[in-house]
Each structure stands twice: as structure tokens, then as C-alpha cells.
Amino acid sequence: MLKDFEKKIKKIIPTECGFSKVEAEGLNIVIYVDDIKSFYENDHLIKDLASALKKKICIRATAASRIDPESAIKIIKETIPEDANVQNIKFNPTFGKVNIEAMKPGLVIGKGGETLKKIIEKTGWVVDVQRVPTMESSTISGVRKSLLKEAEKRKKFLDNVGKKIMMRYDSPSSWVKMTALGGAREVGRSCFVVETPNSRVLLDCGINPDISDKSKMYPMLSDLGFSLSDIDAVILSHAHLDHSGFIPYLFAYGYDGPVYCTPPTRDLSVMLQMDYLGLVNKNSNLTPPYTISDIHKQLIHTITVNYGEVVDITPEIKLTLYNAGHILGSAITHLHINNGQHNLVYTGDMKFGFTQLFDPAHIQFPRVETLLMESTYGGKNDVMPNRRDSESMLIDIVKKTIERGGKVLIPVFAVGRSQEIMLVFEHYFRENDINIPIYLDGMIREASAIHTAYPEYLKAKVRKKVLANRSPFESEIFETVKGDRDKIIEGEPSIILATAGMMSGGPVLEYFKQLAPDDKNSLVFVGYMSPLSLGHKIQRGLREVPLVNNDGKIESVKVNMEVYNVEGFSGHSDRRQLLAYVKNITPRPNRVILCHGDENKVTNLAYTINKLFKIKTDAPMVLDSLRLK
Numbered sequence: 040m041l042k043d044f045e046k047k048i049k050k051i052i053p054t055e056c057g058f059s060k061v062e063a064e065g066l067n068i069v070i071y072v073d074d075i076k077s078f079y080e081n082d083h084l085i086k087d088l089a090s091a092l093k094k095k096i097c098i099r100a101t102a103a104s105r106i107d108p109e110s111a112i113k114i115i116k117e118t119i120p121e122d123a124n125v126q127n128i129k130f131n132p133t134f135g136k137v138n139i140e141a142m143k144p145g146l147v148i149g150k151g152g153e154t155l156k157k158i159i160e161k162t163g164w165v166v167d168v169q170r171v172p173t174m175e176s177s178t179i180s181g182v183r184k185s186l187l188k189e190a191e192k193r194k195k196f197l198d199n200v201g202k203k204i205m206m207r208y209d210s211p212s213s214w215v216k217m218t219a220l221g222g223a224r225e226v227g228r229s230c231f232v233v234e235t236p237n238s239r240v241l242l243d244c245g246i247n248p249d250i251s252d253k254s255k256m257y258p259m260l261s262d263l264g265f266s267l268s269d270i271d272a273v274i275l276s277h278a279h280l281d282h283s284g285f286i287p288y289l290f291a292y293g294y295d296g297p298v299y300c301t302p303p304t305r306d307l308s309v310m311l312q313m314d315y316l317g318l319v320n321k322n323s324n325l326t327p328p329y330t331i332s333d334i335h336k337q338l339i340h341t342i343t344v345n346y347g348e349v350v351d352i353t354p355e356i357k358l359t360l361y362n363a364g365h366i367l368g369s370a371i372t373h374l375h376i377n378n379g380q381h382n383l384v385y386t387g388d389m390k391f392g393f394t395q396l397f398d399p400a401h402i403q404f405p406r407v408e409t410l411l412m413e414s415t416y417g418g419k420n421d422v423m424p425n426r427r428d429s430e431s432m433l434i435d436i437v438k439k440t441i442e443r444g445g446k447v448l449i450p451v452f453a454v455g456r457s458q459e460i461m462l463v464f465e466h467y468f469r470e471n472d473i474n475i476p477i478y479l480d481g482m483i484r485e486a487s488a489i490h491t492a493y494p495e496y497l498k499a500k501v502r503k504k505v506l507a508n509r510s511p512f513e514s515e516i517f518e519t520v521k522g523d524r525d526k527i528i529e530g531e532p533s534i535i536l537a538t539a540g541m542m543s544g545g546p547v548l549e550y551f552k553q554l555a556p557d558d559k560n561s562l563v564f565v566g567y568m569s570p571l572s573l574g575h576k577i578q579r580g581l582r583e584v585p586l587v588n589n590d591g592k593i594e595s596v597k598v599n600m601e602v603y604n605v606e607g608f609s610g611h612s613d614r615r616q617l618l619a620y621v622k623n624i625t626p627r628p629n630r631v632i633l634c635h636g637d638e639n640k641v642t643n644l645a646y647t648i649n650k651l652f653k654i655k656t657d658a659p660m661v662l663d664s665l666r667l668k
């Protein structure tokens with residue numbers, strides 16, 4: 040196929056541009072030319088190439104025609120306006136690229152890409168513009184450093200992927216089936232495999248963060264029916280560990296292929312996986328399923344895709360990711376299989392409703408035959424109050440607690456609910472001139488920092504603030520805890536946001552142990568609790584909690600603090616929103632398959648969807664296979 044491409048390219052590119060070679064590199068077709076300046080002098084060339092090859096095209100100057108980095112830096116500095124606030128210029132010769140990190144990437148690009156074009160024409164280096172987060176993020180700088188350092192390995196890997204995608208199958212696929220390996224009639228260890236006679240694609244590969252049942256901790260990869268090295272692609276919907284937490288394991292045991300996700304999902308999952316591994320390593324009852332180097336391997340094998348981009352991931356499957364409204368970078372996966380023989384939409388976790396941070400989940404697709412939908416709050420009684428009521432309830436609890444001299448403890452996930460709740464407080468405190476300290480413990484600050492590197496993934500209102508360098512996450516009401524928790528526990532009335540969200544471990548327990556006995560304090564639940572989690576038990580009325588104290592002994596902690604449950608902040612759709620999603624998704628699917636929900640909720644929702652919309656609806660169990668076509 041590359042040979043065909045070469046012929047077409049030669050016909051389009053004038054000889055004076057000096058076409059040298061063409062490579063399939065990951066999702067891109069890379070065309071090398073000796074005279075990139077004369078190439079760009081013909082405005083229509085790129086368009087002509089894209090429409091002739093129907094692929095994403097990258098034009099690169101041959102190594103010999105690029106000027107030396109030192110002279111290039113001079114030109115770059117002269118060309119980019121000072122206001123762009125460039126922080127870093129790094130060369131990546133393997134890809135013929137120069138990475139320019141700036142506070143204002145728009146100014147590096149210039150009107151209609153003018154500034155970029157100037158740099159490319161004068162230096163031969165293709166510019167990769169990267170936004171500097173307004174809050175420093177060690178995850179982002181680590182990810183960028185690793186990708187640059189491992190450029191050679193990454194190039195080899197991408198060339199390999201490119202070749203595989205360009206292959207031709209002997210005969211077209213005659214069937215499509217899907218098997219649930221985890222996350223079916225349960226929340227946790229989400230993992231589905233979509234299979235045809237020619238391709239094998241994994242949708243998510245998570246762990247169960249609830250460690251009380253070890254037999255359900257990981258997806259059932261042993262029943263895959265083929266070896267891990269035979270998987271063609273892994274698609275990751277979002278960074279939460281119940282979707283991403285087991286991907287490094289694949290790399291530890293023979294997988295060598297790509298992981299497709301959005302750029303923020305790549306960064307957030309590395310952050311969460313590193314944290315998870317740290318916790319497992321500290322817990323003597325658990326065996327770590329993989330090592331840091333496997334997380335690193337996954338990073339080198341990640342190919343990012345933006346919302347709405349249509350990409351070929353195997354010779355017969357096209358992938359498009361859409362906004363899921365759940366957390367930063369969360370995506371709905373659309374698979375177009377075998378020339379449209381079948382179209383599958385997998386929602387991942389999604390919010391079809393209002394949040395401060397994201398637009399509601401996408402619902403318009405070119406085609407849908409099967410909808411694989413989450414059902415976390417699909418139960419009969421899972422109807423949440425509206426957001427305004429939830430917000431005023433939360434504010435009331437805070438006011439009452441602070442007035443009586445107490446502290447408010449809110450267990451949260453580092454990614455998602457933390458930022459949502461932060462925005463609620465930031466807005467209310469600013470409007471009403473209130474000054475109560477809000478402490479952030481766990482990785483909340485780091486997760487918020489990653490949000491500031493991807494403003495285009497946030498709702499317009501928040502995006503504007505981040506772009507104007509007035510990110511609400513940086514408000515001075517927030518203080519990141521750096522060790523001294525006793526001071527906060529003994530100090531003035533305050534609000535404490537701490538991980539883990541279901542109280543399965545993490546700093547929240549340190550606060551809980553000391554704040555629980557005092558009835559002036561409050562504990563507020565704002566997110567999902569799995570049925571076996573400590574959070575759920577306290578929610579349900581457990582008032583004496585056995586916890587390990589500082590001497591390593593089990594101690595019973597009396598819960599005298601007020602316990603509240605404030606629903607409505609969830610990043611998941613409630614029952615009404617799930618039903619509205621099925622009703623409104625276009626085109627209308629022929630079949631709905633439900634996942635990511637406790638058994639009774641999934642089965643009840645399946646029954647209701649079938650009755651209301653007359654659509655065949657399944658609620659498979661783990662290990663069930665369904666033939667889709």
C-alpha cells in the first residue's frame with residue numbers, strides 16, 4: 040500500500056520539492072522532502088495529498104536539509120513574539136521536530152499557523168507546540184521528558200504500528216463479537232474485548248479499587264482465548280483506575296501494541312497508576328501486579344487522539360473518540376468496523392447532564408448499531424437532586440459545621456469530584472466574600488494542575504479563565520497539605536478534601552481517625568461508593584470503625600461526627616439521564632448492552648430500556664460473549 044502512496048505522492052509533489060521517502064508512522068503518513076520551503080510555497084499541496092491518500096499527512100524535512108539546532112534556536116526566538124512566554128525549546132531529531140513549550144501556544148502558532156510555517160520554512164524543523172500548565176505539574180514534565188528521551192524506541196514502535204495498519208487482510212471479516220472480561224454486572228475492572236476474524240481490540244483494562252474480594256480484583260484475561268501479544272489495540276476511555284489500572288500488566292506480560300486515548304487521559308492515568316503502585320507496594324497483603332517500568336512502557340506505547348478525529352487502528356477498524364463529560368479527557372469510543380458492517384458506541388463512564396467542568400456527553404454519531412453503556416446509577420431509586428439543590432445543601436452543611444467550630448471532611452477521588460467541588464466552593468466563596476481555608480490532601484493539586492494544561496477539554500467558562508491565567512484551581516482559598524496534618528486537625532474550622540474517595544485508604548483515613556469522635560465535625564460523601572467499601576458502610580450507619588492506629592494495632596474509632604450524603608455532584612449519569620441518553624442518541628441503536636453497574640441496577644435498567652424503547656437490551660455477566668454481527 041505504501042508503494043501505491045508513493046506513486047500518488049510523486050504525481051502531486053513538484054520535483055523541486057525533492058520528495059525523498061514516505062513512511063507509515065503510527066496514525067500518520069510521513070512524507071520527507073529536501074526542500075520544505077518550496078513545498079509550503081504551494082498552499083494546495085497538503086490538501087491535495089490528504090484527499091488523495093485519505094490519511095493524516097505529516098511533512099518532514101530530510102535530516103540533511105534541517106539547519107543545526109543552535110542556529111534554529113536563534114531563528115525561533117526571533118520569530119516567536121515575546122508574549123508567547125516560551126519556557127523550553129527541545130529538539131527531537133528522530134522525528135525531525137522541535138518541541139516548544141509556551142504559556143501561550145496560540146502565539147507560537149500565529150494567525151492561521153503563520154508563525155509555525157515561518158519557523159519550518161527557515162529551519163526545516165517541524166514545531167510541536169506544547170502548553171505549559173499554569174500550575175506546575177511533575178506528571179506532565181515527567182511524561183514530556185520520557186517521550187523525548189525514548190524517541191528512538193517510540194519511532195520503532197510507531198513504524199511497526201503504521202505497517203500493521205496498512206496491511207491487507209486475505210478475506211474481509213464475517214462476524215463481530217464482544218466478550219466481557221470485567222466490569223459487567225459490577226463496578227470495577229472494566230475490560231471488554233471486541234473481536235473479528237481479523238482484529239482484536241480491548242476496550243479499557245482496569246482494576247477493582249475495592250480490594251476486599253481478591254478474586255474480583257483484575258479482569259479475566261486468562262479467558263481471553265488468545266495471547267496478549269495478539270491484541271491489536273487497547274482503547275482507554277478515561278484515566279480512572281477501574282478502567283486504566285491493569286494496562287501496564289499487559290505490557291509486563293507480552294503486549295507490545297498501542298494504547299489509544301486522549302492526551303489528558305495519558306497523563307492522568309500515569310499519575311493514578313504510579314500512586315496505585317505506591318499504595319500496593321506499601322501494603323504487605325498485596326502483590327504488585329506490575330512495576331514502574333511497565334507503566335513507562337505503556338507511556339511509550341500510547342498514541343493520543345483528540346475528540347472527533349477519525350483514525351484507522353486496524354486495517355478494518357476506524358476509531359473516533361467523543362466527549363463523555365465524566366472527567367478530564369474522558370471519552371466515548373466509536374468503532375466503525377469492517378467498512379461499516381457494524382458500529383459500536385462504548386460510553387465508558389459518562390455524564391449526560393450539567394457539571395461545572397465539562398459539556399454533557401456527546402450523543403450524535405454517524406452510525407450506531409450497538410450501544411455499550413455504563414449503568415452506575417441505573418437503579419430504580421437512583422434519581423439525583425438537581426445541581427442547584429445539591430450545591431446549596433453542601434454549602435449549608437459547611438456553614439453549620441463551621442459555625443459550631445467543627446471541620447468538614449470530604450472524601451474525594453483525586454480526579455473528577457475534587458475539581459468539581461473545588462469550583463463550587465471557589466465560586467460561592469468569591470461571590471459571598473467568605474474566607475474559610477480549604478485543604479487539599481492526596482494528589483488533588485497535581486490532578487488540578489493537569490487540568491490547566493488542557494483548557495480545550497474544559498467547558499468554555501472554565502477554559503476562558505484558565506486561558507486568561509485566572510484558573511479557579513489556583514485560588515488562594517486552596518491550600519495543599521504538605522505533611523503536617525495534625526496542625527490542620529487541631530487548627531481552626533476548615534474544609535478538608537482528601538483521597539481516597541471510597542475511604543479505602545489514603546490520607547482521608549488519617550483525618551477521619553481524629554475527626555470522627557467529635558460531634559462538631561462533619562463527614563460529607565459526594566461520590567460513588569462501592570457496596571463493600573468503608574465509605575459505603577459508614578454511609579449506611581456503621582458508627583464504630585476498626586482502623587489500624589499509628590502503632591500498627593487495630594483500634595475502634597467511634598463515629599460521632601455528622602455524616603451527610605450529598606448526591607448530585609456525580610460525574611456519572613443518574614437513572615433519568617441514562618434513559619434520556621438512550622432516548623436521544625442518534626441514530627437509534629438496534630441493541631443496548633449494559634455494563635459498569637451493580638447487578639440489581641443493571642438488570643433493572645435493562646428491563647426498563649427494553650420496555651420503554653423496545654430495544655433489545657442485554658446485561659451480560661463477566662465471561663459472557665455476545666455476537667454483534
Ligand SMILES: [Zn+2]
Nearest residue numbers: 277279365388
Ligand atoms: Zn470513571
Ligand SMILES: [Zn+2]
Nearest residue numbers: 279281282388
Ligand atoms: Zn468507572
